[in-house]
Amino acid sequence: SAVISQKPSRDICQRGTSLTIQCQVDSQVTMMFWYRQQPGQSLTLIATANQGSEATYESGFVIDKFPISRPNLTFSTLTVSNMSPEDSSIYLCSALTGTGVNEQYFGPGTRLTVT
Amino acid sequence: LAKTTQPISMDSYEGQEVNITCSHNNIATNDYITWYQQFPSQGPRFIIQGYKTKVTNEVASLFIPADRKSSTLSLPRVSLSDTAVYYCLVGDELDSSYKLIFGSGTRLLVRP
Numbered sequence: 374s375a376v377i378s379q380k381p382s383r384d385i386c387q388r389g390t391s392l393t394i395q396c397q398v399d400s401q402v403t404m405m406f407w408y409r410q411q412p413g414q415s416l417t418l419i420a421t422a423n424q425g426s427e428a429t430y431e432s433g434f435v436i437d438k439f440p441i442s443r444p445n446l447t448f449s450t451l452t453v454s455n456m457s458p459e460d461s462s463i464y465l466c467s468a469l470t471g472t473g474v475n476e477q478y479f480g481p482g483t484r485l486t487v488t
Numbered sequence: 489l490a491k492t493t494q495p496i497s498m499d500s501y502e503g504q505e506v507n508i509t510c511s512h513n514n515i516a517t518n519d520y521i522t523w524y525q526q527f528p529s530q531g532p533r534f535i536i537q538g539y540k541t542k543v544t545n546e547v548a549s550l551f552i553p554a555d556r557k558s559s560t561l562s563l564p565r566v567s568l569s570d571t572a573v574y575y576c577l578v579g580d581e582l583d584s585s586y587k588l589i590f591g592s593g594t595r596l597l598v599r600p
Contacts, residue, residue, distance in 0.1 A: 479531025
């Protein structure tokens with residue numbers, strides 16, 4: 374298993390600014406992912422955070438808006454750039470430990486409100 | 489990745505058995521069926537996974553018929569704390585992307 378923490382847990386930001394969300398795993402993991410979840414809605418995959426290379430983005434998400442870093446096997450960051458109120462959402466990271474097919478561990482999420 | 493269809497919501501009472509069925513008509517040969525549970529203000533949590541027949545763990549059972557075009561998550565004797573959203577996903581163990589694509593999920597409400 375893996376325990377995942379995220380910082381910050383919540384934030385209120387002004388439009389036009391950027392916020393970097395940190396995701397820390399308590400053990401080395403093979404893969405890490407970033408999701409977005411609107412209140413009351415399902416999760417939408419933003420990107421796969423690749424260690425040592427550029428992230429792989431899903432359709433509708435671009436690197437300029439959501440730059441991602443993954444400097445090692447336990448840590449990743451997601452930046453939400455030039456924020457607008459439409460970016461208000463919960464952002465979650467997850468990790469795949471490799472012990473089970475499709476068994477990902479999720480962080481508690483970062484609740485972002487853009488005013 | 490195969491698409492899944494689940495009921496939007498279900499109601500139950502404490503102590504009852506709850507069965508949530510998921511349809512995945514286009515499931516591929518290599519796909520596994522996985523269920524996640526999400527409580528309010530938390531990230532999803534892996535519950536159970538199977539390929540065929542029946543799988544049981546300390547939390548739930550997963551029933552998969554021979555044609556694998558559907559699956560049923562069974563929660564025995566639910567309690568108020570089982571109120572959550574339950575997601576059914578199918579994924580290919582051979583797909584090196586290991587991406588999880590979440591559907592709409594089933595919102596389970598357990599009443600006293």
